[in-house]
Amino acid sequence: MTTSPTPALTADLLGALSRLVGSRWVRHRPAELATYAADGLPTHESRPGLVVLPGSRSEVAAVLSLLAERHVPFVPRGAGTGLSGGALAGGDAVLLTLTRLNRILRIDPASRRAVVEPGVINAHLSQAVARFGLQYVPDPSSQTACTIGGNVAENAGGPHCLKYGVTTNHITALEVILPDGSTATLGSPQGEPWGPDLVGLFLGSEGMFGVAVEITVRLEPTPRDIRTLFAEFTQLRAASSAVSAIIASGIVPAALEMMDQSCLEAVEASIYATGARTDAAAVLLVELDGAPEAVAAEAAVVEPLLRANGARSVTVATSEPDRARLWLGRKKAFGALGRLAPDLAVQDAVVPRSALPDLLDQIAAVRDRLGIRISNVFHAGDGNLHPCISFDRRDPRQAAAVVTANREIMEACLAAGGSITGEHGVGSDKREYMPRAFQPAALDLMCEVRRVFDPDGRANPGKVFPANVCREWRRGDRQ
Amino acid sequence: MGDFTSLDPCVHCGFCLPACPTYLATRDEADSPRGRIVLMRALERGDLSADDPALRQHLDACLGCRGCEPACPSGVGYGRGLEEARRRIAASVGLRPLARLTLGVFGRSVAWRTAFGAGRWIRDLGLAKLLAGSGRARLGFGMLAATAPGRVRQPTLAPEAGTGPTVALFRGCVMDTLFGHVHDATRRTLAVNGYRVIEVPGQGCCGALHDHAGDQEGAARLGRANLAAIGETTDFIVVNSAGCGALLKDYGHLLGTEAARRFAGRVRDVTELLADRGPVTGGSLPLDVAYDAPCHLQHAQQVQRQPLAVLGAIPGLRVHQLPGSDRCCGSAGIYSLVEPAMSRMVLDDKIEAIRSLTPRPDFIATGNPGCLMQIGAGLMAAGLATRVAHPVELLDWSYAAGGRYR
Ligand SMILES: Cc1cc2nc3c(=O)[nH]c(=O)nc-3n(C[C@H](O)[C@H](O)[C@H](O)COP(=O)(O)OP(=O)(O)OC[C@H]3O[C@@H](n4cnc5c(N)ncnc54)[C@H](O)[C@@H]3O)c2cc1C
Ligand code: SF4
Ligand code: SF4
Numbered sequence: 001m002t003t004s005p006t007p008a009l010t011a012d013l014l015g016a017l018s019r020l021v022g023s024r025w026v027r028h029r030p031a032e033l034a035t036y037a038a039d040g041l042p043t044h045e046s047r048p049g050l051v052v053l054p055g056s057r058s059e060v061a062a063v064l065s066l067l068a069e070r071h072v073p074f075v076p077r078g079a080g081t082g083l084s085g086g087a088l089a090g091g092d093a094v095l096l097t098l099t100r101l102n103r104i105l106r107i108d109p110a111s112r113r114a115v116v117e118p119g120v121i122n123a124h125l126s127q128a129v130a131r132f133g134l135q136y137v138p139d140p141s142s143q144t145a146c147t148i149g150g151n152v153a154e155n156a157g158g159p160h161c162l163k164y165g166v167t168t169n170h171i172t173a174l175e176v177i178l179p180d181g182s183t184a185t186l187g188s189p190q191g192e193p194w195g196p197d198l199v200g201l202f203l204g205s206e207g208m209f210g211v212a213v214e215i216t217v218r219l220e221p222t223p224r225d226i227r228t229l230f231a232e233f234t235q236l237r238a239a240s241s242a243v244s245a246i247i248a249s250g251i252v253p254a255a256l257e258m259m260d261q262s263c264l265e266a267v268e269a270s271i272y273a274t275g276a277r278t279d280a281a282a283v284l285l286v287e288l289d290g291a292p293e294a295v296a297a298e299a300a301v302v303e304p305l306l307r308a309n310g311a312r313s314v315t316v317a318t319s320e321p322d323r324a325r326l327w328l329g330r331k332k333a334f335g336a337l338g339r340l341a342p343d344l345a346v347q348d349a350v351v352p353r354s355a356l357p358d359l360l361d362q363i364a365a366v367r368d369r370l371g372i373r374i375s376n377v378f379h380a381g382d383g384n385l386h387p388c389i390s391f392d393r394r395d396p397r398q399a400a401a402v403v404t405a406n407r408e409i410m411e412a413c414l415a416a417g418g419s420i421t422g423e424h425g426v427g428s429d430k431r432e433y434m435p436r437a438f439q440p441a442a443l444d445l446m447c448e449v450r451r452v453f454d455p456d457g458r459a460n461p462g463k464v465f466p467a468n469v470c471r472e473w474r475r476g477d478r479q
Numbered sequence: 480m481g482d483f484t485s486l487d488p489c490v491h492c493g494f495c496l497p498a499c500p501t502y503l504a505t506r507d508e509a510d511s512p513r514g515r516i517v518l519m520r521a522l523e524r525g526d527l528s529a530d531d532p533a534l535r536q537h538l539d540a541c542l543g544c545r546g547c548e549p550a551c552p553s554g555v556g557y558g559r560g561l562e563e564a565r566r567r568i569a570a571s572v573g574l575r576p577l578a579r580l581t582l583g584v585f586g587r588s589v590a591w592r593t594a595f596g597a598g599r600w601i602r603d604l605g606l607a608k609l610l611a612g613s614g615r616a617r618l619g620f621g622m623l624a625a626t627a628p629g630r631v632r633q634p635t636l637a638p639e640a641g642t643g644p645t646v647a648l649f650r651g652c653v654m655d656t657l658f659g660h661v662h663d664a665t666r667r668t669l670a671v672n673g674y675r676v677i678e679v680p681g682q683g684c685c686g687a688l689h690d691h692a693g694d695q696e697g698a699a700r701l702g703r704a705n706l707a708a709i710g711e712t713t714d715f716i717v718v719n720s721a722g723c724g725a726l727l728k729d730y731g732h733l734l735g736t737e738a739a740r741r742f743a744g745r746v747r748d749v750t751e752l753l754a755d756r757g758p759v760t761g762g763s764l765p766l767d768v769a770y771d772a773p774c775h776l777q778h779a780q781q782v783q784r785q786p787l788a789v790l791g792a793i794p795g796l797r798v799h800q801l802p803g804s805d806r807c808c809g810s811a812g813i814y815s816l817v818e819p820a821m822s823r824m825v826l827d828d829k830i831e832a833i834r835s836l837t838p839r840p841d842f843i844a845t846g847n848p849g850c851l852m853q854i855g856a857g858l859m860a861a862g863l864a865t866r867v868a869h870p871v872e873l874l875d876w877s878y879a880a881g882g883r884y885r
Contacts, residue, residue, distance in 0.1 A: 027509060031533035034521055035514030042491040053507055080508060081493040099506035119506065121497055144550075145493045270552050338490035338553025 009049035009092065013070060017052055017094075020062045025100075027051035036080070036095055037088070040142070043345055043393070043402075044085030044428045048075070048095035055100045057117070057177070057213040064211065065181030067094060073458040074179075076207040078119065078150030081142045083346050084427030086154070086206050086463060093461065098149050101213065104128050112219040113172065113189050118149025118212050125217070134219040137164040140423070141331040152212050155204030157423035159255035159287070159330070162381040164220065166423065168203040175214035176202060179454045189216055201449070206425050207460035209453035223254070223289035227299055228323045231311035232280040236260060236364075238310035239282035240357040243380045245305045246286065247353060251298050255287040256381030257330055260360075263337065263375040263388070267329045270336040274329035280312070284380065285330055287323075333377040334388065340373060341390035345402050347409060351418035353383040362412045363387050370401040384422035385413070411436075426464040434466055443469050481563040483523045485556030489516050495557075498550035500807045501540055504824035509537045512547035512557055519564045529571035538564055539575075540821050542814055543691050544774035544807035558779070562690070569693030578692050581813050585652060585684045586697055595656035598623050602657075613860040615819055622815075625855020626657040629842060629868035633660055634667065634879035643673035644714035646752065649705075651723045652684040653848045658720075664875035665719045665749050671883050672756040676717070681708035687726035687775075688812045690733065702730050706742055716742070719749040719871060721847035722812060725779035748776060749871055750846060753792075754785035761874060762881025763795035768873065769833070769840045771804045771854065773847035774811070786846055789870045793877040799840060803832045810853035822853075830857040833865060842868045 017026045027033065028050050037047045054060045067074050074094045077087035089095040101117035104125065108114070109132040116125060122143040125136045139158035140146055146156070152174070157166040164170075173187035187199035202209055233239040239258055246256065259267065265278050276283050284306065288298045299316070306314050317323045337344050351359050360376065363385075367374040373390045387409055391398040410420060410433055420426070420433040434443065447465060451457075495512040496502050502511035509518075518534050521527040527534045538561070545558045574582065584590045601607050602623050611621035646669060654661060666676045682705050686698035705727075709716055718724035724746060726733070731740035770790060776782045790798050809815060809825030833843065833854075843854055846869055855867040878884060 025507075027507070029531075029533035031518055031521070031527050031531050031537070032509045034527070035509045035511070035517045035537075037517070038491055040490075040492050079493055079496055097506075097508070102506065123497075142493070145496050270554060271549065272552055332494065332552035335490060335492045335494050335552030338488040338492070338555070342487050344490045 009072065009094070013072065014050065016066055017050065017063065020066065021052060021054050021059050025053040025055065027053070036077070036097070039080045039082040039085060039087045041083045041085050041346060041429060043343070044088060046088040046090055048089035049091045049093055051095045051097055053097045053100050057101065057175070060096070060098070060101070060211055060213055061177050061181055061183060063096065064177050064179060067458070068180045071456070071458070073461045075460045076149070076153065076211045078147030078153075079121070079145050081146040082150060082154060082427060083348065083424040084421070084429040086425050086427030086460070087150070088428060090462065096211065098211065099147065105214070107132065109134060111189065113216055114219055115214060115216050116148050118147060118152070118215060120148050122146050122148060122151060129219055130222070133222055135222050136170065136217055137161070137220050138167045138170055141334065143331070148215055148217070149212050152203060152215055153205060153207050154423065154425045157379065157384065159257050159379060162256055162379065163252045163254045168200055170218045171199055171203060171215060172218055173216035174199055174202055174212050176210045176212055178210040179456065179459045187216070204425070205453075206427060206464055208450055208464065210459060225292040225295045226254070226287065226289045226318070226323065227295050228317040228326055229286040229288070229299065229302060229306065229314055230274070230276070230317065230326055231284045231286070231306040231314045232276055233282045233284070233310055234280065234312055235310060236281045236360055237357050239284055240360060240380070242284060242306050242309035242311065243356065244353060245309055246302055247381065249301055249305060251288075251301060253286050253298075253302070253381060254289040255285065256379070257285040258376070258378055258380040259283050259330065259333060260376040262373060263333055263377040266336040266340055266375065267333050269339060270332065272328040272332040272336060274326050284311075285326060330377070337375055337388050337390060340375070341392055343391050343393045345389040345391065345406065346424070347385070347387045347389070347406060348421050348424035349385050349410060349413040349418055350422040351383045351385060351413050351416045355416040355418070356380065356383055359385065359412060359416055363409055366405050366408050370405055372398065372401050372405060374405070379422070382422070383418070428463055431464060431466045434464070435469060481559065481566065483519055483560050483563055485559040486516050486519060488553040489513070489555045490553055492553070494552060495547035495550045498546045500542060500544065500546060500809065500825045500828065501821055503828065504821060509533075510540055515541055516555070516557070516560065519560050522564055522567065529568045535568060535572075538568065540818055542774070542807045542809065542811040542825070544811060545778040546774060546805065546807055548778055565691070565693030566695055567693075574692055574694060575817060578813060578817050581816060582689050582692060582694060582697060585688050586701065588652070588683045591652045591684065592656060595653065599657055602627055611856065611859040618823075618856050618860055621856030621859040622852035624859060625852045625867055626848070628660040629866055629872050630876060633663065634875060634884050643675065645675045645677055645712070646715045646717045647677050647679045647709050647713040649685070649709070649716055649718045649723060649727065650682055651718075651720055654720050654723070658848055658869070661719055661869045661872060664869070664871045665717065667884065668758070668871050668874045668878060669717065669749070669752060671878055672753055672758050674752060677713055679709050685723040685726050687722045690726055691812050695733065698726070699733055702726075702734050702739070706730065706734070706739060709742070711738075711741065714745065715752060716746045717749050717752055718746060719846065719869065721748065721773035721776035721780065722849060724748045725775040728780060748780060748782050748785065748846070750785040750789050751782055753871070753874070754788040758789060758792045758874065759883070760792050760794060760881070761877030761883060762879070764793050764873065764877045764880060765795040766842060767797045767799060767838050767840045768842045768844050769799045769801040769804070769836060770870070771801055771808065771829070771843050771845040771850065773845055773850050774807050776846055777805060786844070786870045789874050790844060793873060796873070796877070799836060799838075801832055801836065801843070803828070808850050808853050808857075810847075810849035812849060815849075815853055826853060826857045829854060830861050830863070833858065834861065834863060839863070840865050842866055842873065844868055844870045844873060846870055
């Protein structure tokens with residue numbers, strides 16, 4: 001990204017990094033680099049120059065100082081479950097993998113806070129705080145594998161973010177190592193102590209602002225009562241109108257998720273089967289939580305609404321195993337889709353809820369015209385769509401159809417007043433849509449903000465912003 | 480022979496990462512299932528060759544435990560892919576010297592009988608227990624010491640012979656020489672549950688260790704010998720070692736003959752046969768026990784409930800849930816020998832889980848010789864009083880206490 005020639009990664013750098021973190025934790029052989037060439041969206045591939053796995057925050061700082069000294073670009077990486085080709089580094093860059101920083105440093109049940117290292121796996125945090133009757137709410141479907149650091153960098157969402165908010169609503173402080181190797185504390189356990197919301201600024205920065213090495217999260221009490229309603233529909237439009245009806249009733253469910261028939265077929269064939277009949281056109285998963293009386297009252301409204309909008313069956317799960325089975329089906333859906341075809345392209349876009357039924361029709365039209373299989377599994381409650389295209393990349397016709405389908409769906413979402421990503425980020429995958437989604441002035445501002453954190457443009461270069469989009473590059477006034 | 484099609488469904492989602500003991504130990508994706516699938520696909524395409532040292536290092540470091548398979552929503556057949564990769568590596572560059580030497584011993588009954596006989600002698604003199612400890616060699620003595628019966632006094636009275644289905648006891652190599660007491664317990668408990676156990680001479684090692692290392696020919700040679708020795712006369716072939724059982728059930732695939740498929744269809748783990756009959760309840764055994772599931776039982780054979788049913792037939796036994804009981808202990812055939820460092824890291828996680836249990840169990844029950852030895856040695860090295868036992872040993876003691884043997 002810098003205009004100065006990027007120095008090739010030399011044997012000398014390998015030696016210097018090995019001295020900092022131990023040679024066992026610097027991966028340089030081609031086979032090892034290949035295992036880091038993709039994230040959860042393997043349609044993008046890039047082999048890093050080196051992979052470094054530091055074991056402590058001081059090692060992270062030392063590595064970043066060294067890289068700054070030598071003008072070497074770097075890319076932070078968590079578990080590599082990202083779905084936008086975000087945690088990929090080019091051959092001239094170092095991939096900084098943070099999974100070894102995986103300690104839960106403190107749990108403070110009284111003030112409902114926990115302090116964790118970035119490599120802690122999302123679900124491990126929830127398990128660790130469960131004995132205090134607490135939970136860490138943001139629950140991306142990938143929660144059994146993805147890291148809190150990755151969640152921070154993508155501002156991850158999850159089914160339960162409809163009611164409780166996405167990651168940014170649950171982080172109160174961050175220790176960040178900036179690209180020059182210096183350390184900055186953003187926020188405080190109580191929240192932002194003064195002035196602008198710097199924690200908020202860092203959330204969703206996709207590895208371009210530096211490395212989060214210590215994260216203070218907000219914990220919530222586990223709801224006293226939880227009820228999960230599972231409704232089968234024979235019409236996709238009917239399921240969408242049920243979603244609108246529930247939201248219009250004023251009830252905010254903890255989660256409101258939809259899977260269409262194509263997705264359901266894959267899930268029911270997997271070990272995470274929900275038990276639904278696969279001739280349903282769509283299923284809705286509605287979760288209500290809170291005080292028992294409130295949950296009962298809401299269920300008394302929601303269940304008739306589902307039926308009135310055409311649900312052919314509604315089952316209610318209250319026991320933990322029953323609920324877990326329904327949720328596993330939903331949360332493992334992307335993976336289950338793997339059985340349909342060798343390759344899968346997962347998309348992510350948000351549209352106004354009212355536009356949902358029309359958009360689903362438009363997606364179906366794209367599917368029929370291009371003759372490809374598209375499955376829908378998504379956070380219906382907040383209009384966050386995930387069309388998933390199954391294909392075989394070894395077939396050039398199919399590979400080309402995927403590119404066309406992605407573009408047409410994105411354009412339809414933008415035309416409906418939506419945005420190009422709900423929770424998976426821009427990364428490599430959505431870069432080209434940025435100028436369509438944002439005015440030049442807004443893009444310039446984003447680049448300026450980035451320069452505050454990373455003046456040399458060495459942190460996760462080549463992501464989010466299309467080449468030459470920022471004013472300084474257009475003017476060519478960089479050194 | 481095989482190919483890598485079982486890996487095709489992989490969509491690179493990463494859900495398998497935290498199910499993998501080696502990834503949890505290093506957190507390095509090169510040591511993860513997804514990373515290894517990338518390596519195997521590169522091997523398939525020819526992008527990496529079978530003698531690439533880094534490729535071999537990370538595929539060798541795979542336990543073959545298949546813990547990643549149930550975590551995969553896409554149904555990737557990791558085990559089959561690994562088998563093919565190891566076959567190709569073995570065919571092109573051969574086995575590592577230590578592996579070749581070890582497998583050579585297992586391949587010839589004179590050799591393993593001598594080696595394990597000497598081992599038993601050291602154990603019975605009490606030397607193994609004396610020398611057990613934490614260093615690499617002392618862990619080895621711990622493994623030997625862990626093969627001793629969980630109780631000094633063994634039931635001696637035989638129960639009345641059963642009249643039900645006939646069962647050929649698969650004796651194996653390690654089981655036959657170091658775990659004779661488990662074979663005795665198997666015969667007694669099966670008889671109490673109505674089976675007629677028949678001794679079949681002329682069997683040898685099952686070949687699982689060869690198969691895992693990529694030496695399918697060595698495995699097939701041993702398989703054919705066992706097939707010939709055991710024949711087709713009994714209703715079932717019973718195995719009390721999960722690792723052997725998994726391969727015996729796979730003889731159809733390994734040997735590719737109709738006879739081998741029929742043979743494989745008659746193979747049962749001892750807990751399957753026992754659970755089919757209840758099993759019959761025994762006398763009270765007031766002990767604290769935690770069950771640790773052998774990978775080759777829960778993943779390879781999909782036998783999950785039956786060992787717990789066996790423990791459930793023992794009145795007074797307090798069975799506790801061991802967190803991570805579905806995760807490999809790092810034994811994995813000859814893995815602990817050829818990959819000692821990684822094996823130790825994985826074992827340490829297991830011992831830590833046992834250490835944090837309250838109450839601390841008297842016994843860890845597990846139905847595979849490798850796991851019994853590995854966990855047993857780990858417990859001794861950590862100075863914990865918890866011991867290891869095969870589930871049928873516990874049932875056997877319970878039957879003795881309940882007066883079932885006369
Ligand atoms: C099957 C499946 C389901 C998914 N479901 C959801 C979902 O419901 N909701 C959702 O939001 N996402 C979902 N995702 C996407 C993904 O899991 C999230 O984006 C997650 O936050 C990524 O975490 P990670 O640890 O894998 O990060 P990575 O993929 O390794 O990295 C993601 C980004 O974060 C940066 N990064 C990582 N760690 C740090 C750090 N410590 N400091 C600074 N930057 C860092 C990287 O540079 C990269 O840009 C899903 C993915 C899959 C495969
Ligand atoms: S869970 Fe399955 S599909 Fe996902 S990366 Fe692992 S093997 Fe591949
Ligand atoms: S078989 Fe076991 S060690 Fe090997 S990749 Fe799968 S889970 Fe990991």
